[in-house]
Amino acid sequence: MSDVETLPQATPARPVLPPPMGLLAELTHRCSLRCPYCSNPLELDRRSQELSTAEWKRLIDEAAALGVLHIYFSGGEPMLRRDIAELVAHASAAGLYTNMITSGVGFQPAVLDAVAEAGLDHIQLSVQAIDAKTCDRVAGYEGAAERKHAVAAAIARLGLRLTVNAVIHRENVHEIPGFVELAEAWGAARIEIAHVQYYGWGLVNRARLMPTRRQVETAMAQVEAARSRTAGRLVIDSVLPDYYARYPKACMGGWGARLMNVTPSGRALPCHAAETIAGLSFDNIRDSSLSEIWYRGAAFNAFRGTDWMKEPCRSCARKEQDFGGCRCQAMALAGDAAATDPACSLSPLHEKLVALAEAEAASELSDFIYRGYQGV
Amino acid sequence: MKADATHIGIAAIVPALPRGVRLRFDESRQQWFLLGPERVFEPDEIALEILQRVDGARSVEAIAQELAAAFAADRDEIAADVMTFLRGLADQRMVDL
Numbered sequence: 001m002s003d004v005e006t007l008p009q010a011t012p013a014r015p016v017l018p019p020p021m022g023l024l025a026e027l028t029h030r031c032s033l034r035c036p037y038c039s040n041p042l043e044l045d046r047r048s049q050e051l052s053t054a055e056w057k058r059l060i061d062e063a064a065a066l067g068v069l070h071i072y073f074s075g076g077e078p079m080l081r082r083d084i085a086e087l088v089a090h091a092s093a094a095g096l097y098t099n100m101i102t103s104g105v106g107f108q109p110a111v112l113d114a115v116a117e118a119g120l121d122h123i124q125l126s127v128q129a130i131d132a133k134t135c136d137r138v139a140g141y142e143g144a145a146e147r148k149h150a151v152a153a154a155i156a157r158l159g160l161r162l163t164v165n166a167v168i169h170r171e172n173v174h175e176i177p178g179f180v181e182l183a184e185a186w187g188a189a190r191i192e193i194a195h196v197q198y199y200g201w202g203l204v205n206r207a208r209l210m211p212t213r214r215q216v217e218t219a220m221a222q223v224e225a226a227r228s229r230t231a232g233r234l235v236i237d238s239v240l241p242d243y244y245a246r247y248p249k250a251c252m253g254g255w256g257a258r259l260m261n262v263t264p265s266g267r268a269l270p271c272h273a274a275e276t277i278a279g280l281s282f283d284n285i286r287d288s289s290l291s292e293i294w295y296r297g298a299a300f301n302a303f304r305g306t307d308w309m310k311e312p313c314r315s316c317a318r319k320e321q322d323f324g325g326c327r328c329q330a331m332a333l334a335g336d337a338a339a340t341d342p343a344c345s346l347s348p349l350h351e352k353l354v355a356l357a358e359a360e361a362a363s364e365l366s367d368f369i370y371r372g373y374q375g376v
Numbered sequence: 377m378k379a380d381a382t383h384i385g386i387a388a389i390v391p392a393l394p395r396g397v398r399l400r401f402d403e404s405r406q407q408w409f410l411l412g413p414e415r416v417f418e419p420d421e422i423a424l425e426i427l428q429r430v431d432g433a434r435s436v437e438a439i440a441q442e443l444a445a446a447f448a449a450d451r452d453e454i455a456a457d458v459m460t461f462l463r464g465l466a467d468q469r470m471v472d473l
Contacts, residue, residue, distance in 0.1 A: 019404055021416060067404035069411060097398055097411040122396045122413045161396025163413050189396070189469040190413050232467050237414060 017304075019067030020294055024261040024272065025056070027084070028076040032106035034140030035128065036368035037167060037202035037209060039272050040076065044373050049265040053083040055286065057090050059262065062290040064094035068260075073100040076264070079107035085114035092119035099124065101165070104151035105144055112151065116158040123155055124192070126165040130178035134171055140370045152186040163190040168219065168241075169209035170361060176222040183234060191234060193223055195241035199273040199328055201371045207360040208368055213244050215361075242343035243357040247318060248325025249343070255303035255327060260294060268293045270300055273328040277302075277337045303327050308338050312346045386459050387440070392432035392472045399427050412470050426458055430471060436462070 029044040051059070063071065071091050078084055078100055091098050100115060101124040115123075125148065128138040132145035155162050164183040168176070176193065183191040195216070196202045196209050211219070223238050230236065242249050252259050252271045261269040266284045269275065275282065280302055283293045294300060302308070306319050313324040324330070325341020333342040334349055342349035393399065397412045399419075408424050410417040419427055425446070429439045440455035447454075465471040 065404070067402060069402065069409060069416060070414075095400060099413070121398065121411075124413075159395060161394070161413060189394075192414075233469075235413075235469050 017295060020063075020258060020260045021068070022070040022072065022259045023063045023068045024072045024074055024259060025059070025087075026074050026076065026261065026263050026272070027051075027056070027078045027081045027087070028264050030080045031076040031103060031371075032141055033077075033103045033128075033144060034370035034372055035138060035167070035201075036140075036205040036370055037169065037196045038371040039197070039200065039202075040371065041273075041275055042200055042204070042375055044371075045264040046373075050081075051262075051264065051266050051285075053086060055266065056083070056087050059285050059290060060087065060091045060094055060096070062285075063260075064091075064096055066291050066294060069097055071096045071098055073098070075101075077103050077106050079111045079115065084111065085118040088115050088120050089118035092121075097121050102126070102151070103139075103144075104148040105139075105141060109154060112154055113158065116160055120160060122161045122163065124163040124165050125152060125155065125186075126167070127179065127182065128167070129172040130175040130182060131172075138171065138368070140368070156187045162186060162188040163192055164188045165192045166194070168193060168195045168211075170211040170215065171209075171365075173211045173215045173219050176219050177226065180226040180230065180234070180236070184230065189235060190237065192237050192239070193219075194239035195219075197239070198243070199276065199332065201369075203332060204369050207363050208366055210243070210357050210360040211241065212361040213358065216241055216244050242325070242329075242341075243353060245343060246345045248322050248329075248341040250322040251326035251329075251341075254323045256294075256300040257304070260290070260300075268297065268299075270303075271328065274299065276328050277331045280337075303337070310338055310340070313340050316346065387435060387437035387455060389436045389459075389473050390432060390434065391430045391436065391439075391462050391466075393427075393430055394469070394472045397470050399430075410465075410470060412468070415468065415470065417465075417470070423461060426461055430462070 028050055029040050030047060073084065073088065079102055088098050098120050099122045100120055104125050127135065127148055129135040135145035136142050164186065166179040179193060180191060198206050202209065223236060227236050256270045261272050262285055263269065266286045267282045268285055269282055274280065280299045282299050283297045309319060309324055313319050325344050327337045329343060330339045330341045331337040333353060340347040342353045344350060399410050401408050408419055410419055410427060425443060426439060429442060436455055436458055440451050440458055443454050444451035462471050462473060466473045
């Protein structure tokens with residue numbers, strides 16, 4: 001007996017969008033290092049454009065209220081900000097899990113002490129190569145390797161939870177076992193072995209960085225061997241080089257699904273390379289609340305879900321698994337942000353891309369184009 | 377006996393959350409989370425009962441005893457389950473054993 005059945009059916013509600021899990025807070029683009037694969041954009045924000053301490057604190061409060069769980073203080077070098085310890089303390093008091101991603105270079109030792117004192121949960125220290133000369137050359141900074149060893153010792157003394165960040169390319173791809181041993185020697189609980197992702201500076205330097213398929217396969221086998229050897233002591237997370245993969249990476253866990261990125265001058269992005277996509281406009285946290293940007297911002301909604309997809313993504317069984325790959329890579333390589341990521345073997349451009357990668361990997365080594373304010 | 381010796385060995389272990397691992401309640405989702413470096417665990421009801429007793433003071437024995445009393449279950453079985461659960465987290469460096 002139901003009159004209810006005769007009533008007009010309510011429109012099925014769209015699934016409620018959950019709040020973001022993480023916020024990448026790029027406090028500054030200033031950095032002593034000049035890594036040729038830096039994830040910062042080609043056009044860097046100046047110090048004069050940076051958000052103030054009060055603006056970051058307001059943003060942190062908004063993030064905590066919105067449901068962000070992890071905050072990543074990054075840059076540039078986050079410890080070049082004089083207020084870094086103050087911001088870590090503020091985030092910690094707001095209940096956020098606080099991460100800081102550092103180069104280890106360019107700040108006074110006392111700053112690290114202050115950050116630890118402020119309640120930092122987890123620190124990530126980058127290492128460019130095991131060989132000190134290569135490390136310094138990739139970082140574009142003499143003495144970088146030595147300085148990183150000193151900072152690692154300070155981190156151990158402070159008892160901070162450490163992850164070693166190793167970005168992998170053709171000049172250090174043979175050093176995987178060395179990176180793992182270094183992480184163990186430094187007392188790290190975790191290492192990230194991440195092959196270069198080719199956007200921005202990485203794309204500019206792609207031919208200088210691209211390893212061969214054979215090198216990548218060897219590196220992957222070495223990661224697996226290290227995982228069994230260090231099981232229970234060291235967590236090894238690896239990011240694969242997607243040009244040689246069969247399916248693309250589930251970039252950011254889906255566009256506007258898990259993470260927000262705020263640039264030094266306050267632009268809120270779905271990922272750090274999103275500004276390379278023509279036609280998108282980005283809200284600034286100086287003008288809108290974080291919640292408004294997450295739920296209603298045009299950029300965050302541009303590639304949410306699967307409605308925007310074209311073939312072969314639209315009818316693909318994996319479309320909810322990898323979301324067609326990376327929108328920025330589709331833009332960079334296919335000239336269309338809604339195309340299938342050419343890293344996917346189902347993309348019509350994939351074969352060409354693999355051939356290009358193999359040719360670049362076999363090319364002569366040449367000098368890096370270093371990251372800097374002068375642009376490319 | 378061998379089985380007892382193993383049992384005693386397990387029972388005496390005092391698990392703790394290391395620095396850099398936090399158990400917290402999130403108001404916006406009305407849900408508990410165990411947070412670590414690049415890790416977000418959503419504990420179910422039983423996992424939460426265990427984690428809330430991981431304080432660097434209670435032994436596995438003590439935790440099992442409390443849970444056995446609370447849920448009217450066999451203490452030894454619970455101790456074994458607690459240990460399996462904690463070992464899984466220890467492999468991820470989310471718990472110190």
